[in-house]
Structures are given as structure tokens and as C-alpha cells.
Amino acid sequence: MRLPWWGVLCIIVGGLPVMFLFDHFGELSLARPTLTSLAIIALAITMRWRLRRHPWFWIATTIIVILHVLAILFVPWNTKWVPAVVIIPIGIGDLYAMLAVFSIVGRFAEKPKISHP
Numbered sequence: 001m002r003l004p005w006w007g008v009l010c011i012i013v014g015g016l017p018v019m020f021l022f023d024h025f026g027e028l029s030l031a032r033p034t035l036t037s038l039a040i041i042a043l044a045i046t047m048r049w050r051l052r053r054h055p056w057f058w059i060a061t062t063i064i065v066i067l068h069v070l071a072i073l074f075v076p077w078n079t080k081w082v083p084a085v086v087i088i089p090i091g092i093g094d095l096y097a098m099l100a101v102f103s104i105v106g107r108f109a110e111k112p113k114i115s116h117p
Contacts, residue, residue, distance in 0.1 A: 056109035
């Protein structure tokens with residue numbers, strides 16, 4: 001997947017109101033984990049978009065989003081600079097975990113196909 005330059009620009013412009021909102025309420029430290037979580041969740045949904053017609057997919061996604069919101073609210077975050085080499089592996093691990101959840105839930109949610117002799 002490759003994002004065109006105008007897509008990157010849209011993401012930057014779209015992220016600014018989130019940063020201003022958190023700054024307005026004095027919680028600027030929550031802007032980075034929120035934007036990172038949104039990006040990783042959006043990427044996971046995009047990668048499994050073919051599952052969008054399954055209710056279990058959206059239920060699992062909702063639970064994942066709730067867990068991310070709880071992590072953002074209850075983990076102490078700082079506004080100091082954190083190198084991308086630290087953030088990216090955490091995001092990739094998060095993405096793999098979400099994809100694994102979708103895979104596991106999909107196996108349990110899909111009805112087995114029984115073939116009759």
C-alpha cells in the first residue's frame with residue numbers, strides 16, 4: 001500500500017483539529033497516542049475490509065476501539081519527543097494483534113461447512 005502525497009496532506013490537516021482539541025482541554029499528551037491508535041485501527045480495518053459485511057467484524061472492531069480508548073485514558077503519556085524507531089514497532093505489534101483477533105474471531109464466528117456424502 002502506498003499513500004499519495006495528497007493523502008498524506010489530508011491526514012496532516014485532519015490531525016490538526018485533534019491536536020488543537022486536546023490542547024484546548026489541556027491534554028495535549030493524549031493527542032499522539034490517539035492519532036497513532038486511529039491510524040493503526042484504520043489500517044487494520046482497511047486490510048480486512050472484505051470482512052465488512054460480517055457483524056462479528058464490527059463487534060470485534062468496537063471492542064478493540066474501546067480497549068484503545070481505555071489504554072489512552074489510563075496510561076500516563078508525556079509530550080516529550082519519542083523516536084519513531086520506538087513508536088513504529090509498538091504500532092506494528094498492535095496491528096498484528098488486531099489482525100490476529102480478526103482471524104481468531106472469524107474462525108469461531110463462521111459456520112463450518114458440512115459436506116454430505
